[in-house]
Amino acid sequence: MAVLKVIEILSSSSVSWEDATKKAVSKASNTLKNIRSVYVQEQSAAVVDDEVTEFRVNLKITFELD
Template sequence: MSVLKVIELMGDSDKGWEEAAQEAVTEAAKSVKHIRSVWVKDHAATVEDGKIKKYRVTCKITFEVES
């Protein structure tokens, strides 16, 4: 039986929400092993002069805990 843990992270990008999610996973992978999945919980963006400046996601990352 494996034990899974979930952490919540935010990622951002100036290109899009998909890249923001990838940024969150990439950063998590620097210190967390055995990442199994990512669930994008929320999308947001900052706007300047009528244009989207930054895309942001809040995501939950699930990983296996080593025993």
């Protein structure tokens, strides 16, 4: 029987929400093994002088415990 754990993390990117998500999974994989899925819970963006300057995501990452 598999036992899964879910953690919540935040990530940002100056490129896109997709890039922020990929960066989060890449960084999390440095310390977590067996990542099974990622759920984008929330998206937001920072705006400066009428331009989007940063894309932000709030993620839930699910991984299997050994």
